Amino acid sequence: MVVADSVMLAAEPESEAEPESRTGRTRRLSPHIGVVPTASMVTGAALATVWFWVPLVILIVGISAIPSGIGFVLAAVVFTYLMRGVDRVERVRSEAVFGLAIPVPPRRLSHYTGIQGWLHQLWLDISSSRFWKGCAHHYLRMIYDMAATGLAFLLTAIAVLGPAAAIAVDGSAAAAGLKFLPPPLAWLLAVIALAAAVAVLVFAPALDVRIDRWLLSPSSTAVLQHQVNALADARQGAVSSAQTERHRIERDLHDSVQPRLVSLAMTIGLAQTKLDTDLPAARNLIDEAHNDAKQALAELRNVVRGIAPTILSDRGLDAALSSVVQRAETSGVPTTLDLYLPRRLPDEVEAVAYFVVAEALTNVAKHAHANQAVVTVRLDETAGQLHVSVFDDGRGGAAYPVDGIDNPDATGLRGLEERVRAAGGTFAVSSPATGPTIVTAVVPCAS
Template sequence: MTAVTHADAATDRVPVSSHDHAGAAPPRPRTLGVAASASLLVGGAIASVWFWVPLGILVIAVSSIPSVIGFLLAGVVFIYLIRGVDHVERVRSEAVFGMGIPVPPRALSHYTGFQRWAHQLWLDLSSARFWKTVAHHYLRMAYDALVTGLAFALTVFAFLAPAAAIAIGHSDPEAGLSFLPTPLAWLLALVALAAAAALVAFAPTLDAMIDRWLLPPSSTAELQHQVTALADARQGAVTSAQTERHRIERDLHDSVQPRLVSLAMTIGLAQTKLDSDLPAAKALIAEAHDDAKNALVELRNVVRGIAPTILSDRGLDAALSSVVQRSANSGVPTTLSVHLPHRLPDEVEACAYFVVAEALTNVSRHSGASHAAVTVRLDESANQLHVSVFDDGRGGARIVGDDGDMDATGLRGLDERVRAARGTFSVSSPVTGPTIVTAVLPCGS
């Protein structure tokens, strides 16, 4: 596959929430129940040990400031640890409470290589999302540990108080417990058990409130993400239109125009021989007729690259079948898997069509693949179309940000087109292959 030139804006173009699509009612949280209580108790038990691990790493990082290497190593470990904590906390919250909390946008570095890795660490460390995760994690751990410890203490008291009263009463019947008679001890035990059960049953409500308070993105961050995403989509649309215009100009100049010039010259020669050499004139007219037919074929190819008729008439499935058939005829056997319960918006179908068509063109021209596979499926829960093109040929496609790489024009144009549709585009292509081109397209608001 060809190399890819891409200098993306430092914003994650993932939709804010996979649960927020048209007509979707907000999910009802499950703040009470066995799962919520179990989550609280397990969290409290784990907190007794885990509470000190991230905190200890942070203290080591701060105390190692004079030793730059120690500070950097501890800082990197702490950042990766909080990244993992953020993922685990969101999975836990969704599994236990089912509130569908949107994921805050994450700033992404636009650099490459080691510089990208280092810059990404700094972007994560300096983001509000990172420190909200830290605050959420420790607040939840402290709350869960407090509730679990209190429930455990009440349970222990419920079992020990009557036992102690009975034991002392049997050893000295006349003494008993002057401050805690046996009947009162049993009553307090029942109260303690009821209090522990009520605490474990209803305390997860505040746990869910903590999740709802600290896990979602702030309104400012979400607005900034939307503004950045719209600006990025606008830039992608402008660049995509300019790239498409240059492609049309090139196709017309390199294919159709020479055919028409040749056709005009041939007809001119035929006119000069009509009176003097009729057989030669007939031969030239026949040649001009062939040139006219070839020009029409090339003109149809140009038009098909702009707006394929089969796509608007018969839909994406039929259009992709045609593209796959052309790929197979070019020498690369290609399989197609399509799951589309219904027609999609025209702009989504057009974008998906051009992603597959251009990717398969690159496969036939550059990869030397023996097989390719196209997968298109609609994720109705997230209202997103997933498009993937796989080939088992040579790899080496990369996102390098080199504007001088003209071989990257095809995939770069696809990236711009997908960005204009507010989707995401990626290329996975190790040097030894295989290559996977992936696009995720939102299917409307």
């Protein structure tokens, strides 16, 4: 059935698939009546006679291999990936054959990476109602298609063999004493059986449509639970982001600005004691204090820049990113900016994009030893998403966490992930040991 569904993807004529609101023409046929739905059902039923047993055998082998452990895991992995692929094919088939745009149920994704993330995602998939509804849909459709096609085949066989048997028996009835339907009645029943077979083939796909809508559509409970989980995740990301930002500010003030101000106060105090006794020394101390004050201001600007850059609110994301790229180039890393922003975005979205680029380029300058970097920021107005990507050709090793274990040197990246999560977006880092490193973020934004 899976193979048959994929074969029928492009076969539906536009006159039967396009509604009036999209083509300007009145639809003459119901979407479940036509050659394509019938051919899909018949071909699927034929292939299902073999395919029906394949997932079942894998599932049974997996259950029987529970004591061995490894065999159970392998069977579970094969069965899970097989049925996930079947679910995708079924949705494509439903869209191609019946023109149904059934929304995809939400899928919970693991926040872990590496082998731990893979195992966790496997468990999330196999324990979800979406997975088992897809399995139930696939088998219910196979059973129904085989039953409907088998009934049509039986009726067709009766229509073909009935009259032939009646004629044969009628010719030898006197010699052998056989009795059967009279040929006229056999012909009448053959016509009825053939008409019934055609009716089954034409109208049976109507129930296929109902099965698709029933089991492929997400339930309201699942959608609501997904929204609740997304809001909880965004809230946790906002809390973590605020804590990370507070710790960063405390650390920067304690490690840079505070010692500088303490030194400034001590220098000014020494200068005061020298004013009456050693004026040249007092002047030198005042010059030193002046330099300390300028350095403290510069360090304070760096701290404030991590909170709310003025250029971002005044001139927008394009000007702010241009400034970040210029600073990266002065640090010795040639950087290219590819920007597509046809309009201003919400303040939160612009701030997230700015911090992703700024932190990523800071890491490039400090750790990557890269020859070049490329910043790509593009607004997808159709999907309502802002795509941010920072690429460098330097050494890698910036991925986090590794096999579910946090990298203590990747606190900046964790902070970025929390910022993006707080905005309802997704964040990813690809950084093999030999490079290159790609930092990507996708942030939803209001249209």
